[in-house]
Amino acid sequence: MHIFFFPLYDFHTKQTFLKTYNDFEQEICIGNIKHKNRKALRRYRRCPQYGIVTIEQGGRLGNQMWEYANVWAIARRTGLEPYIPACIRLKLDLVFESLTVPTFDEIGHCPFSINKFVKSLDAWNYTNQSILLPKYSIFSEIVLTWVQDIIQEFTIKERYLQKSEQILLQASKGISNCTFVGVHIRRTDYIRYLLRKYKVQPADAEFYMNSMKYYERKYKNLVFVIVSDDPLWCQKKFGHMHNVFVVGKKVPNSAALDLAILASCNHTIFDYGTYGTWSAILAGGETIYFNITNHASVRVGQLLPNWHAMS
Structure with missing residues (x-):
């Protein structure tokens, strides 16, 4: 069972305002992300060849754990590349030891097209499509398929x-x-x-x-x-x-x-x-x-x- 809470990200945003994944990340986070406070990467990852899965930010620690876990698990299920907005990852990194899902820092320079995104897992049907999950989503059936692995992922500091x-x-x-x-x-x-x-x-x-x-x-x-x-x-x-x-x-x-x-x-x-x-x-x-x-x-x-x- 998939549980969604709306409103969703506005998919009618003009393409001209969303040029890279850095721009996209700003749109799906609450408030602006201050990149100057984030650890600089020595080199960028290659741009995604196929689709990715990510999620909007919403709620506090419990909600953001589900948001992270959803992306982590759906990437396993679909084979898509997972990316977590830094506004979620930065807060979770304060609590957990070694989360494995990367942020958009690694592909922030890559070109972005909203037309390749669908709004739900049910609407996804091929590997070139990407998935943007709405905030507050809870995909419990998928996440708990790997319950021991997600417990390991959330190793507390x-x-x-x-x-x-x-x-x-x-x-x-x-x-x-x-x-x-x-x-x-x-x-x-x-x-x-x-x-x-x-x-x-x-x-x-x-x-x-x-x-x-x-x-x-x-x-x-x-x-x-x-x-x-x-x-x-x-x-x-x-x-x-x-x-x-x-x-x-x-x-x-x-x-x-x-x-x-x-x-x-x-x-x-x-x-x-x-x-x-x-x-x-x-x-x-x-x-x-x-x-x-x-x-x-x-x-x-x-x-x-x-x-x-x-x-």
Whole structure:
């Protein structure tokens, strides 16, 4: 199933304004890219002989991980050359060790024609065609065909992993052989989005409590490590529990560090959103997620083993 969110890139832009792939990259990024701040390449790559696959920029870390993964996976599926806009790659490079999909820096000098691009994978039918995917796309079926490879692709930088280990040690209170369950609780802006998009109320405390009880029946020495955009709400609801540790109660962590904490856990509970989805994918183990009909996280849960929907 292919999930698209619109609006798409304007394919009616006059050809005279798009001369090279550098020009094209500026059009599919939010805001201008400051090339002077980017590492200069010693030599350019050859211009693409056939088609390429790329994507528009949209959203924050979780969305941009999907955008990168879509390009990476569809290139594998089609044989097209993958290129990621620098506005996406520069942000992901701050979090991950060694991403392999190049940016347009390497072919920025090459001539570009919008007429060779189609708007979706379904519309693509020959190797000389290129694909421009819309922002917020989620090709879960294709990406998760190579789930272990994409986990390897998203290797988190060592400094974040080391810091996450320190936080998990603190959460364990010195108890050895703990089983860590990362709990991602998304609130703030996403509550309004759920009401507008899906006409559903957000997950309440009962969902998280029931999910915790599921793990408590299966594992010993459990520690639930809660990461949230509303840690005060989490502390109020769960802070009294002896095996719960709420991260960032005083000073919020960066999105990169929170992702490293969740990915370092053995199992996952999350409610919704691309960030929570990726934290569960990277962690592996079992996952419990909030059941919302037609939500992207539900589709991912249907594709991966040991993922369980709960409402």
